[in-house]
Amino acid sequence: MSTKTQWMPVIGLEVHCELATNTKLFCSCANAFGAPPNTNICPVCLGLPGSLPVLNARAVEFSLRLAEALNFTVPDKSVFARKNYFYPDMPKDYQVTQFELPILQAGVIDVDGVTIGIERAHLEEDTGKSSHMGGGGRIHDAEYSLVDYNRAGVPLLEIVSRPDIRSAEQARGYVSELRAVLLAIGVSDVKMEEGSMRVDANISLRASEADEFGTKVEIKNMNSLRSLGRAIDHEIDRQAEALETGETIIQETRHWDENENRTSGMRSKEGSSDYRYFPEPDLVPVAPTAEQRAAVRDSLPELPARRRERLIEAWGITLPDARILVDVPGLADYAEAAVAALAGGAARDVVNLCTGDLLAYLNETGRTLAAIALDPAGLADLADLIGDGTLSRSLAQEVFAACVADGSSPRAVVAEKGLAQVSDTGELGTILDAVIAANADAVAQYHAGDDKERKKKRGFLMGEAMKASKGQGNPQLLNQLLDERLV
Amino acid sequence: MADENPTAITRAEVEHVAGLARLGLSADEVDRLTHELAGILIHARDMGELDLSGVEPTSHPLPLVNVVRPDEISPSLDRDEVLAAAPAVQDNQFRVPRILEAP
Ligand SMILES: [Zn+2]
Numbered sequence: 001m002s003t004k005t006q007w008m009p010v011i012g013l014e015v016h017c018e019l020a021t022n023t024k025l026f027c028s029c030a031n032a033f034g035a036p037p038n039t040n041i042c043p044v045c046l047g048l049p050g051s052l053p054v055l056n057a058r059a060v061e062f063s064l065r066l067a068e069a070l071n072f073t074v075p076d077k078s079v080f081a082r083k084n085y086f087y088p089d090m091p092k093d094y095q096v097t098q099f100e101l102p103i104l105q106a107g108v109i110d111v112d113g114v115t116i117g118i119e120r121a122h123l124e125e126d127t128g129k130s131s132h133m134g135g136g137g138r139i140h141d142a143e144y145s146l147v148d149y150n151r152a153g154v155p156l157l158e159i160v161s162r163p164d165i166r167s168a169e170q171a172r173g174y175v176s177e178l179r180a181v182l183l184a185i186g187v188s189d190v191k192m193e194e195g196s197m198r199v200d201a202n203i204s205l206r207a208s209e210a211d212e213f214g215t216k217v218e219i220k221n222m223n224s225l226r227s228l229g230r231a232i233d234h235e236i237d238r239q240a241e242a243l244e245t246g247e248t249i250i251q252e253t254r255h256w257d258e259n260e261n262r263t264s265g266m267r268s269k270e271g272s273s274d275y276r277y278f279p280e281p282d283l284v285p286v287a288p289t290a291e292q293r294a295a296v297r298d299s300l301p302e303l304p305a306r307r308r309e310r311l312i313e314a315w316g317i318t319l320p321d322a323r324i325l326v327d328v329p330g331l332a333d334y335a336e337a338a339v340a341a342l343a344g345g346a347a348r349d350v351v352n353l354c355t356g357d358l359l360a361y362l363n364e365t366g367r368t369l370a371a372i373a374l375d376p377a378g379l380a381d382l383a384d385l386i387g388d389g390t391l392s393r394s395l396a397q398e399v400f401a402a403c404v405a406d407g408s409s410p411r412a413v414v415a416e417k418g419l420a421q422v423s424d425t426g427e428l429g430t431i432l433d434a435v436i437a438a439n440a441d442a443v444a445q446y447h448a449g450d451d452k453e454r455k456k457k458r459g460f461l462m463g464e465a466m467k468a469s470k471g472q473g474n475p476q477l478l479n480q481l482l483d484e485r486l487v
Numbered sequence: 488m489a490d491e492n493p494t495a496i497t498r499a500e501v502e503h504v505a506g507l508a509r510l511g512l513s514a515d516e517v518d519r520l521t522h523e524l525a526g527i528l529i530h531a532r533d534m535g536e537l538d539l540s541g542v543e544p545t546s547h548p549l550p551l552v553n554v555v556r557p558d559e560i561s562p563s564l565d566r567d568e569v570l571a572a573a574p575a576v577q578d579n580q581f582r583v584p585r586i587l588e589a590p
Contacts, residue, residue, distance in 0.1 A: 021558050028561040037579045038570065042563050058558035079546045086509060088583040101546075131580070139587055146580035274507055279546035287552040 007205040007240045010213055011165035011232065012119075015178060016156050017188045018126060018196040019062050025125045025155035026053030026096065026283075033194055037148035045125075045153035047092030052282050059123055059155040062187040063103045064288055064296040066121060066157065069185050069303055072107035077287045078122075080280040088147050089127040097124035097158075099277045103286060109181070110305060111173045117162035128152040157187075163202070163213065168232035172225050175199055180304035180327050189329070192224050199228055204249070205239045214239075215249040219263055221256045231256040235263055307332060315339070315347040324355045330369040331359070337376035338383065345380065345387035352393075353379055357400045373407030374400070382410040389423055390414065392475055423474040425481065428465075431473065432481050435464045446486060458486065495525035495532075 021031050027044035043051035067074050081099040102122035109116050129151050134143030159178065165171050179190045179197060190197040199222055204214035219235050222228040234256075239249055254263040302310070308322040311332065325332040331354060338350045358379070362369070382399060385391045391399060391414065402413045422428060436443055439461060446457035465478055501521045505512045512520065566579060575582035 023558050023560050028556070028559060029563045030560045038566050038581070040563050041566075041569060046564075046569070054554065054556045056558050057555035060553075060555065077552065084507070088581070088586060130583075130586070132586075133577075142585055144585055145583050146577055147583055148580050276504075276507065281547065284547050284549065284551040284554050289553075 007207065007236070007243065008209065009166060009232075009236050010163045010204050010206060010216075011167075011171055012163040012202040012216075013161045013165065013171060013174060014200040014202070015159045015161075015175065016126075016198040016200075017159065017182055017190060019059055019155040019157060020186070020188050021056055021058045021062070021155055023056055024153035025056050025059055025123065026153055029153065031154050032150070033196065035150050038150060040150045041152070045091075045149060047090075053096065053280075055283060055286065056155060060103070060286055060288065061292070061296060062155075063121065063123060063157060064293055065185045065187055065300060066159075066182070067104050067107070068293075068297050068300050069181050070107035070109050070118060072104040072118070072121065074103070074288050074293065075101060075105060077101060077285045078103040079285050080123075080283040081277045082280050083275045083277055085275060087127075088145065089130050089152070091128070091149060091152060095125060095127065096280055096283070098122035101285075103288075109174065109177055111170060111177050114170070116164045116170075116174055119160045119162050121157050121159045124156050124158060126151050126154040126156050163204075168229040168236070171201065171232055172229045175225060175228060176327070177304070183329060184301055184304050184307070184326070186301070195223070198223075201228065201232055201235070203232060203235045203239065205236065205243060214243075215251050217249060217251065218253045219256055220253060221258075223258070227256060227258050230261065231263060234261065238263065311335075315351060317348065317351050321351055321355050324359065325351070328359065328362070334358075334369050334376050334379075338380040341377045341380035342387075343380070343384050345383035345385075349383040349386045350379060353383060353396070353400065357397055358404075361400075361404055372404060374404045378403055378407075378409055385410055385414065389474065392472075394471060398471075418472075422469055422472045423477055425477060428469070428473055428477055428481055431468045432465050432478070432485055435461060435468055436485060439464060443486070458482070461486075495528040496521060 018031075023029060024031050024040075024045055027042050029040040029042050029045055032040060044053055064074065066072065078098055079101040080096050082094040083097050083099070084094045086093050099122075102120040104121040105119075107118035107121065109118060128147050128149040130139075130145045130147045131137075132139050132142035132145050135141030139145075161174065165174055175197075182188045182190050182197075188196060192198070201219045201222070202216045203219060204216040206212070206214050217235060217239065219231050222231045235254070242249060250265075252265050254265055256263050304326045308319065308326050311317060311322045311325060312319065325335055335350055335354045338354070339347045342350065358374075361367075361372070382391070382396055382403070385399070386393065386396050398417075399410050399413045402408065402417070403410055408416075442457050442460055446454050446461070449457060462478065462482060465482065466473055466475070469478070498517055498521050501517055501524060502512070505517070505520075570576045570579065570581070573581050
């Protein structure tokens with residue numbers, strides 16, 4: 001009897017991004033991921049009586065960089081506030097954050113041609129890290145917990161979008177563009193898996209664009225773009241089902257369980273007034289000066305959207321390739337350096353090597369571009385060797401593997417292993433004649449067969465010829481010469 | 488001015504706020520604080536009736552802004568010394584009682 005309502009999702013995202021400063025937000029302890037537990041702690045970040053916080057100048061500078069990149073308004077004054085709650089990951093029993101007066105207001109970001117509004121971005125300190133012991137190792141059933149305060153006090157920018165997002169896919173696009181911007185302007189290393197970028201989603205449904213917003217539910221604990229998309233889709237389905245059956249959506253926080261592929265309700269949250277925010281008396285307001293803002297503006301690098309456009313234009317590459325180059329830390333710089341070093345080769349081949357072999361190598365080994373043996377000039381050499389016909393793509397792959405392993409130059413590898421592509425028609429002709437003589441059956445079946453059979457036999461003969469040339473035969477030439485012999 | 492106004496704050500609200508601050512108050516203390524807090528709230532309400540549109544809210548008593556330090560690392564505390572002061576320690580971490588009530 002009922003036609004299903006087409007529910008329209010309304011999504012807002014809160015992105016917490018750890019700033020890549022040397023030190024914490026209010027003390028001079030190192031801001032370092034993966035240090036042994038409790039080695040970067042001091043009286044300030046432990047909240048010992050009598051200690052006083054002092055703001056990290058670079059955290060302000062980083063905020064101003066984001067302001068320039070995403071057209072935020074920078075208020076004359078922003079103020080830190082204490083958010084009071086008792087939880088062992090915050091040794092002071094309050095978190096220093098910004099409440100009524102954040103450092104940035106009203107920014108915008110373009111996501112695949114759609115403008116998404118950003119309500120605000122504020123500075124705050126991160127919490128410590130707790131591990132729950134006993135039971136199932138989760139907070140709900142743990143017997144006790146262990147706390148490491150190395151992360152307590154690490155600077156975070158919390159970036160709060162307007163409820164402008166309409167689908168899981170758009171949410172992923174938003175986070176991915178924001179991540180590219182944060183990376184490009186050098187303020188964060190934005191690794192979702194390591195927790196240096198964390199995303200919470202607020203989701204509600206309504207029956208039409210004209211309706212008011214429904215009751216929103218907050219989803220936490222998504223640690224990759226993929227799980228963000230899945231969690232949002234799941235929550236949209238859950239709410240739609242509840243609304244269809246006349247259930248009321250409760251305003252709550254739900255926890256995404258990656259393994260179970262579902263969300264579950266968490267402890268009921270204290271209301272905002274229960275946090276009893278008040279201005280932090282130990283920190284004075286931040287009032288960015290015109291000089292500070294001008295200095296940041298002058299040093300701002302090219303932003304991802306602009307850079308993608310430029311590379312597509314200059315090199316004739318696709319948007320997905322341009323995205324990979326810009327999104328992988330350092331890859332676009334590497335590719336641009338390689339293209340600049342080309343001597344006759346094609347940018348296209350540099351990009352193929354970067355987004356193919358090189359990226360696969362980085363993913364496999366977990367290395368960064370700075371730590372690999374093949375420099376951009378070496379990669380340019382390789383592209384030149386493809387360009388002048390010395391190497392086929394498959395030979396280039398072999399040379400790449402050898403060079404990236406020990407840093408030897410592509411030309412040296414080609415000479416040493418005798419890998420150069422054979423483009424001599426006489427030599428290839430001899431190889432083909434031998435293959436045809438040795439496989440008279442296949443040749444006969446080729447001539448007698450239907451299209452399918454001919455294709456198969458031709459492929460077989462081509463494979464034999466390639467094998468006989470030790471993979472070095474120029475594929476275009478071999479094809480051409482084989483055709484001539486099969487007429 | 489601060490005349491008795493029993494509706495400024497209720498006993499239940501005082502108990503709620505005491506609970507948020509993890510304060511265990513006796514019944515006498517709740518009575519006294521309900522009375523005292525009502526006085527403070529009424530005073531705030533009186534101020535709210537003044538025209539203060541040209542007056543900036545005071546977040547800090549000193550006329551200072553932009554007190555910052557350079558982003559340079561200085562040595563942290565010795566871990567063993569810090570952990571020696573903790574009530575319970577395991578694997579170089581602070582060991583704390585279960586965080587959530589049993590379900
Ligand atoms: Zn510290």
